[in-house]
Amino acid sequence: MQTDYIHIILADDDEDDILFFTDAFDELKINTKVNTFKDGEELMDYLNDDQSRMPNVLFLDLNMPKKTGIECLKEIKASHKMSEIAIAIYSTSASEEDIEKTFVLGANIYIKKPGDFKKLKKLLSEVVSINWQYHTNGLNKDNFLLSL
Amino acid sequence: MKRNNLFKSTSFLRVVLLLSLFVILLIGGFTYRHISNLTNSEEIVVKTYNVNLELEHIVSYLRDAESAHRNYIVTKDRFYVNTYLNAKEKVNRAFLKLEDLVGLNSNQQKNLTVLNKLTDSLYNNFSKTNAFVTDNTTNTETFKTLFFEEKIIMDSIRRQSNAMFDLENKLLNEKQNEYQSDLRFTPLFFYLVLLATLVLIIMAYNKISNDLKKIKAKNDQLLIFEESTNQSEIIGKHGNWVWHIDSNKFIYSDNLYRLLGEEPQSFEANFDNFLKFVHPEDVDKLAEDLDNMIDAEELPFVNYRIVQKNGSIKHLKAYAKSFYSADGQKRLLGNTSDITDEIESFLELEERNLELERNNKELSAFNYAASHDLQEPLRKIQTFISRLEEKESDKFSDPGHQYLDRIKSASARMRLLIDDLLQFSRTNKPDKEFVSADLNELFENAKQDIVEIILEKKAQITSDTLPRAKVIVFQMQQLFLNLLSNSLKYCKKETVPIIEINYSKVKANDDPLLSKAPKSFYHKITFSDNGIGFDQKYAGKIFDLFNRLHNKQEYSGTGIGLSICKKIIDNHQGFIFAKGEINIGSVFTVYLPE
The missing domain is CATH 1.20.1330 (f41 fragment of flagellin, N-terminal domain)
Incomplete structure (x- = not known):
């Protein structure tokens, strides 16, 4: 069923971050639908459900209870059904280790959570407007971390 | 002779x-x-x-x-x-x-x-x-x-x-x-024959008396030597022994007895008597080693323990070499040292090293975790401030705006500190890989990272062609970045910053700054600027962590940037020196081993 909105999912255990995230999309006035999950297990339960609609973009926090972002990423990439989802890592840290690991595991882009709401809005609008097909073809370690 | x-x-x-x-x-x-x-x-x-x-x-x-x-x-x-x-x-x-x-x-x-x-x-x-x-x-x-x-x-x-x-x-x-x-x-x-005989006898007498004198002198020397050997054995905690293999007789020096905790020559020198002192766990091995000694010309060191009569355990190390007397009898000359102190201090050192390593790891992990985890609440504070500013600023009074600005700059500063600390702790991490890299490329990358500031300040940066060197790539780039940022940060107001980078290869012997350098040749890279400089008496302290020469209202430093530079250079077994003159400029000299 084709719809005219962009389906976005955020998996993050931090309520403040969820608030910023949803607020940003509210203000961005892009036709989006945002679903949020509080941990990796909730997310995977949703994605594994045949009834669920797969998101266009999945924002994945790395540090989550029950199931970490890395574990979720591995499961998603291993599943045929979910492999098409564009995955944006959405994390406080931008350590070399995390960036390297998620890149190797097949994430599409890496976003470091900014400390400024305007910047957040800009980053998010950038991400949802990416042509994933095109982006993925030219993806390398240098443009993996999104910077403005 | x-x-x-x-x-x-x-x-x-x-x-x-x-x-x-x-x-x-x-x-x-x-x-x-x-x-x-x-x-x-x-x-x-x-x-x-x-x-x-x-x-x-x-x-x-x-x-x-x-x-x-x-x-x-x-x-x-x-x-x-x-x-x-x-x-x-x-x-x-x-x-x-x-x-x-x-x-x-x-x-x-x-x-x-x-x-x-x-x-x-x-x-x-x-x-x-x-x-x-x-x-x-x-x-x-x-x-x-x-x-x-x-x-x-x-x-x-x-x-x-x-x-x-x-x-x-x-x-x-x-x-x-x-x-x-x-x-x-x-x-x-x-008469003639008797005369000749007399001459011969006198000559023989002379010869014998000369020889006797020499032998006496030799004997004196031998006595002195023996005494000094005794002394050195006592001080050096070692003893020597001779094993006449053919007659199976042993001679032990006085100090060998002392090593065993006994009075000199207090028991008959033989292997069975010696074995009574050897630690029960080491007896078999020592006996085997001794059997090997009979055939071998030279033996590696043999380590074993002994138990003295008062119960204290000592670690001994023995070495032996075969030696043939003039009549072809085989003897084994051995030297046995008490290495208890050595072993104990080695163990202690090892223990301390482990502890130090543990502490370092903990500290590093703590540092990383602390700065990493501090980021999150700070980021939220900053985001909330930006929300307040955007949505509610029209409701604030003038002092309210002022307070908000203060909160903003304080949290910005906190972010700077945390970022730098994180950077500092990262230069500590063990996964350092040295690869041959073109330093020009790393320098260009560093420049690119701060291109906005360079443009904003209209800084003029000139550089010699830099060499290739074996470096930890991201650290070397960080070093260039920090040195450039430092020069840009401490520039004089209303003056165009000029930064010059010079390169030369130097011989350690020819450079007074490298008097203690272990390698022969070094890459010397200098960063000179026309900034505010500093008093030369702070040149040594400038690389200390959190050390700042200016107050933070004037210049927004954290006192970590140059410490990171120092650490990076240490990681590369290089040297970094600073030279400053107030209101003239600063020169940072980096030496990297070739």
Whole structure:
């Protein structure tokens, strides 16, 4: 069923971050639908459900209870059904280790959570407007971390 | 060398001894010959005397016989006949003696035969004339002729006797001359030989006394050496031992006993007694090692423990080397050291190292986690501030706006601190990989990272061509970035920042700053700017963590950037120095090993 909105999912255990995230999309006035999950297990339960609609973009926090972002990423990439989802890592840290690991595991882009709401809005609008097909073809370690 | 001398000396003495023996034998031989010559000569004299005596006897008996015969002719008394016949017997006995004395001398034998015949013819004549006496025809011519013949024969006997006498004397003289010539040189020869012997003996004495002096000096040295060995064994906590393998005898030095906690030479030195001290767990291994020693020429170190009688355990280390004596006997020279202190301090050091490593790891992990986890609440504070500013700013009073600005700048500063701390702790991480990299490229990347500030300040940056070097890529880039940022940050207001980067390759010996450098050649890269500079007395402190030379209202530093530079350079076994002059500028000099 084709719809005219962009389906976005955020998996993050931090309520403040969820608030910023949803607020940003509210203000961005892009036709989006945002679903949020509080941990990796909730997310995977949703994605594994045949009834669920797969998101266009999945924002994945790395540090989550029950199931970490890395574990979720591995499961998603291993599943045929979910492999098409564009995955944006959405994390406080931008350590070399995390960036390297998620890149190797097949994430599409890496976003470091900014400390400024305007910047957040800009980053998010950038991400949802990416042509994933095109982006993925030219993806390398240098443009993996999104910077403005 | 010294041994050679001693050897020479022994052979010299041997030669002297042989020579002396030879001389003594020679003297003995000569003496024997001399004495036997003297004896011979005396015998010959006696013989000559006896021959002369007997000859005189004969002549005298015959003279008596002749006069007795005359008396008979005159008196016709038969008594005189008996007298001269008796004289004949005496003459015959004298002849027998003479025959003995003359021996093998053919001339004298002939002479004696002649004398004998003359004697016989004299007695014949006696008989013939006797017939005339009996017949009383003494007045006849025949008788007178016979009687006259008697006198002639008697004269011949005297001559013959004298001839024999002369011959005998001549023989004696000849023999005596012969011996004399033999004996004349003997005393001189003896004297010379004795002199030579004396010289030899004096030389030998000299040599022996010199050698003795040397040996004494050597002995003194040996004593000193022995004493110093004793001392060094006590101080160095080691002892030595000798194992005569063929006779299975051991010699232990005094200090070896002390190592075992015993009085020197307090028990018999042998392996069984030694094994009593060895730690039960090490006995088998040591015995095996000792068996190996018998065949091996040189052995690696053997470590084992011993238990002293007071119960304390010591770690010993032994080393042995085989050694052959002059007569081919195999010996093992061993040295055993007490390495208990060494082992204990090694263990302690290892323990401390582990602790240090643990502490470092913990600190690093703590630092990383702290700065990492601090980011999250800070980020939220900053985001909330931006929300407030955006949505609610029109509701604030003027002081409210001011407070908000203060909160903003404080949290911005906190973010800077955390970022720098994070950076600092990252330079600590062990996953450092040295790769050969083009430093020009890294420098360009660093410039790119701060291109906005460079443009904003219109900074002029010029750079020499930099070399390739083995570096940790992201750290070296960080170093360039920090040094550039530093120069841009501390530029003079209203002056265009000029930053110059120079490169040269230097020899460590030629550069006074590199006096303690371990490598020979270094890449020298200098960053010079025309900024506010600093007082040279802070040049050493400038790299300390959190050390700032300016207050944060003027210049927004955290005091971490240059510490990171220092750490990066340390990681590369390089050196970094700062030189500053207030209001003129600063120069940072980096040395990287080639």
